[in-house]
Amino acid sequence: MDLKEYIRDIKDFPKKGIVFKDITPLLADSRAFQYAIDMLCDKYIEDKVDYVLGAEARGFIIASAMAYKLDAGFIPARKPGKLPYATTKEVYELEYGTDALEVHEDAIKKGDKVLVVDDLLATGGTSAAKIALVKKQGGEVVGPAFLIELTFLNGRDKLSGYDVYPLIKY
Amino acid sequence: MDLKEYIRDIKDFPKKGIVFKDITPLLADSRAFQYAIDMLCDKYIEDKVDYVLGAEARGFIIASAMAYKLDAGFIPARKPGKLPYATTKEVYELEYGTDALEVHEDAIKKGDKVLVVDDLLATGGTSAAKIALVKKQGGEVVGPAFLIELTFLNGRDKLSGYDVYPLIKY
Numbered sequence: 001m002d003l004k005e006y007i008r009d010i011k012d013f014p015k016k017g018i019v020f021k022d023i024t025p026l027l028a029d030s031r032a033f034q035y036a037i038d039m040l041c042d043k044y045i046e047d048k049v050d051y052v053l054g055a056e057a058r059g060f061i062i063a064s065a066m067a068y069k070l071d072a073g074f075i076p077a078r079k080p081g082k083l084p085y086a087t088t089k090e091v092y093e094l095e096y097g098t099d100a101l102e103v104h105e106d107a108i109k110k111g112d113k114v115l116v117v118d119d120l121l122a123t124g125g126t127s128a129a130k131i132a133l134v135k136k137q138g139g140e141v142v143g144p145a146f147l148i149e150l151t152f153l154n155g156r157d158k159l160s161g162y163d164v165y166p167l168i169k170y
Numbered sequence: 171m172d173l174k175e176y177i178r179d180i181k182d183f184p185k186k187g188i189v190f191k192d193i194t195p196l197l198a199d200s201r202a203f204q205y206a207i208d209m210l211c212d213k214y215i216e217d218k219v220d221y222v223l224g225a226e227a228r229g230f231i232i233a234s235a236m237a238y239k240l241d242a243g244f245i246p247a248r249k250p251g252k253l254p255y256a257t258t259k260e261v262y263e264l265e266y267g268t269d270a271l272e273v274h275e276d277a278i279k280k281g282d283k284v285l286v287v288d289d290l291l292a293t294g295g296t297s298a299a300k301i302a303l304v305k306k307q308g309g310e311v312v313g314p315a316f317l318i319e320l321t322f323l324n325g326r327d328k329l330s331g332y333d334v335y336p337l338i339k340y
Binding site: 008010013014020022024027028029030033034037050051056057058060061062064065067068069071072073074075076078082083084085104107 | 184228235244248
């Protein structure tokens with residue numbers, strides 16, 4: 001199955017000059033969605049991961065179905081102020097300014113195997129932040145895995161030392 | 171399995187006087203998460219749903235795993251401006267002011283069976299908006315289903331005529 005057939009180019013989104021990879025046709029096609037989740041999970045079946053961690057909002061879609069399939073728990077990484085309990089926070093750089101992600105401070109115990117996933121590897125900032133959050137809490141990072149890697153943005157340079165696994169490359 | 175054991179009360183979140191039902195311990199427990207998704211799906215196995223529709227961000231977590239389990243496609247409902255393609259929009263009332271949800275205008279074809287799900291039924295505004303979006307596009311509404319219903323907020327009054335199905339009630 002060629003998953004690229006289910007990904008739609010949207011010009012000038014979210015701003016002029018950017019071609020956005022719209023994955024909603026892939027998510028909407030039951031066979032393509034299941035195939036993508038199964039293919040991503042196949043790589044990690046032997047790893048016996050304890051948790052799959054995804055960031056809001058699109059990352060939740062991929063991470064939740066993978067957690068279900070892998071018999072793992074799901075951990076949400078969210079923008080500051082969105083999680084109700086005490087959190088661990090990681091600030092990361094944007095093109096202009098900074099942003100941050102949080103996970104609950106009791107989300108991960110020392111030695112837990114945490115598979116870090118997202119829909120898209122672009123500049124790598126959010127994935128590096130998620131990995132930092134897992135390490136701060138003493139977890140062992142598995143992945144990171146992505147539905148799509150935009151190779152021309154060189155995001156994997158921020159993830160050196162990890163086994164970056166994209167299902168689809170552009 | 172008593173899923174209430176995996177839900178944590180957080181006082182004064184997101185603002186003073188509110189007791190927030192934190193589902194992250196349930197999501198993090200692989201057995202509880204799988205049990206909750208399976209129990210929710212059991213009710214709809216015979217319905218042969220085409221799509222499961224969930225709203226960002228927590229709704230994505232429940233809807234995605236259910237779509238995977240039910241061999242259905244996943245449709246995201248998002249806040250205005252977040253979806254990249256042309257959308258159908260539904261405005262709904264808040265305590266003060268209004269908010270809105272959008273789905274892609276080509277998400278649903280006439281007669282498609284769309285299971286509407288969310289993590290929480292509170293005042294019912296977002297669920298009524300999701301149902302309205304499905305109907306605007308000619309879809310047949312299945313559900314709505316919820317992980318949790320806060321019965322004292324009477325949200326199901328906004329969903330009359332539908333088979334409201336919560337897995338957990340408070």
